[in-house]
Amino acid sequence: MADEISMNTAVVFNQLESTYGVSPGAMTASQAVLIKSMTAVPLTGNRVERDLVKPYFGANPGKLTAQRGTMQFTVEATGAGETALDAGTPPAFGRLLRQSVMSETMRAPAATIAASPPTGVGGPTGTFTYAAGDPYEGIVDRLVTLLCTTGGGSGTAEFTVSAPAIAHLAAYEATEQVMTDATDFDLVHGATITPTVGTAFEVGDSYTIQLSAPGAFYTPESDTIESGESFFQYGPNRHQFLGQRGNVTINAAADGYFDLQFDFMGLPGTFSSEAIPTVDFSAFQDPLIVDNDNSPYVALGGVEIVLRSFNLNVGQNIVMRSLVGQKKVRATDRAASGTIVFEAPGLDDADYFANLRTGATLAFELIHGLLRGEIVHLTCPQLEITGLQYQDEEGVAMFSANITALPSDAGNDELTLAIK
Known part of the structure; x- marks a missing residue:
């Protein structure tokens, strides 16, 4: 047996x-x-029973x-x-x-940075496009703001890059980041873009870029x-x-x-x-x-x-x-x-x-x-x-x-x- x-x-x-x-x-x-x-x-x-009638129980x-x-x-x-x-x-x-x-x-890592161009806030003067560089490595979606603090064109314009606090993550801010054509520009949590400047920037120009976490x-x-x-x-x-x-x-x-x-x-x-x-x-x-x-x-x-x-x-x-x-x-x-x-x-x-x-x-x-x-x-x-x-x-x-x-x-x- x-x-x-x-x-x-x-x-x-x-x-x-x-x-x-x-x-x-x-x-x-x-x-x-x-x-x-x-x-x-x-x-x-x-x-489903057949419900037969029989002469016995x-x-x-x-x-x-x-x-x-x-x-x-x-x-x-x-x-x-x-x-x-x-x-x-x-x-x-x-x-x-x-x-x-x-x-x-x-959502693959390559799709974590919103497509160019960035979203302008309040009608900025300057313009730029970018190619997504290193992917975003964060675990929650973050909206990044680029605020021009020094006007000018490529190699001169400076920005403060910030993201508000979200979930358990503290607010992020990095200052005096110079935007130069064909050079990596840091965002947050490892994400970078490679910009191409069009019209020169003025102080106060503001832009947002959406970063999205990869995953299923x-x-x-x-x-x-x-x-x-x-x-x-x-x-x-x-x-x-x-x-x-x-x-x-x-x-x-x-x-x-x-x-x-x-x-x-x-x-x-x-x-x-x-x-x-x-x-x-x-x-x-x-x-x-x-x-x-x-x-x-x-x-x-x-x-x-x-x-x-x-x-x-x-x-x-x-x-x-x-x-x-x-x-x-x-x-x-x-x-x-x-x-x-x-x-x-x-x-x-x-x-x-x-x-x-x-x-x-x-x-x-x-x-x-x-x-x-x-x-x-x-x-x-x-x-x-x-x-x-x-x-x-x-x-x-x-x-x-x-x-x-x-x-x-x-x-x-x-x-x-x-x-x-």
């Missing part, structure tokens, strides 16, 4: 589909997913319709690593977010909805899902990890007995603990808060549609909601009860990680507080807030999860 199957040797492999419900082909070791806390149901559905036979499989697991959210960031490569878990009705936008950016989607193929395996028992789509819940708690909890549904494919495949988890970076040392900024309504936990269920409504002519896992709606637990501030610092009373929305922002390649940056521009109460934690007054993340009129922007 074969040995019992261990529940501690499970593996999950995943890849994106190009055609719904069609396997792109055999998976390689690098398509293994580093997971924790997995549960799975290989086959479920709706049992007893259960009726039936058959399973709308057959589907489900799988839930957690992946640690981390940066993609500096090498991947420089190469414009998404994080290893990015494909899972895409199958959770999220779009992926990649994930936002909710409503139209172009991708799907994937997965298999999970306990011991030799392999179970394949096709046409997989799902939902994700974002969890960040103090002294824990920044986790993404996925809940997938798919069409049951082949069930087979296979050797445990080789895995390659090298694309998954080691996570950082969510704490004061590693998570430098969290704010609600522009006010920094002391966070205990944040939870946001993106709320994708995933259903199995089983009809004559079509069988498909579909996303039909979305409503993102969750909770925030944080130390209660004084009402003169932030009156969140006023927001609860009026329904006025608040921006939420959480930066986790300190260095490029390890950053997880979550923003929710319009959080509505739907419930708020005090709770005691070791004698400290805490707020427990129920929240809903709302989209703007543009849609598909109730949250952005940026991996930088």
Whole structure:
């Protein structure tokens, strides 16, 4: 008799589909997913009984319709690593977010400096164009201002380069920077431009240049909805899902990890007995603990808060549609909601009860990680507080807030999860 199957040797492999419900082909070791806390149901559905009339008591036979499989697991959210960031490569878990009705936008280092010419402020006299030089190496977007302090042309004009404080970063200022044609001109966080001066500058001429952090950016989607193929395996028992789509819940708690909890549904494919495949988890970076040392900024309504936990269920409504002519896992709606637990501030610092009373929305922002390649940056521009109460934690007054993340009129922007 074969040995019992261990529940501690499970593996999950995943890849994106190009055609719904069609396997792109055999998976390689690098398509293994580093997971924790997995549960799975290989086959479920709706049992339809035959409701027979018989001359005796007893259960009726039936058959399973709308057959589907489900799988839930957690992946640690981390940066993609500096090498991947420089190469414009998404994080290893990015494909899972895409199958959770999220779009992926990649911003390579070469695209971190706004295109020439700069934006003039108040109608400056001088003109210049530039080519982007060294890329911006910051982890949050910054608007840089160039203010002319000594007039003249190339090699003479001097500028003060500044950027206001943002998130946890202090204001930046560098003075007496000379602008010379075909010579690197420093901005901030390593970014440079190579200018060409047109009309000479006058004192007071002012210009702005937008710097944008590189990385992978994930936002909710409503139209172009991708799907994937997965298999999970306990011991030799392999179970394949096709046409997989799902939902994700974002969890960040103090002294824990920044986790993404996925809940997938798919069409049951082949069930087979296979050797445990080789895995390659090298694309998954080691996570950082969510704490004061590693998570430098969290704010609600522009006010920094002391966070205990944040939870946001993106709320994708995933259903199995089983009809004559079509069988498909579909996303039909979305409503993102969750909770925030944080130390209660004084009402003169932030009156969140006023927001609860009026329904006025608040921006939420959480930066986790300190260095490029390890950053997880979550923003929710319009959080509505739907419930708020005090709770005691070791004698400290805490707020427990129920929240809903709302989209703007543009849609598909109730949250952005940026991996930088």
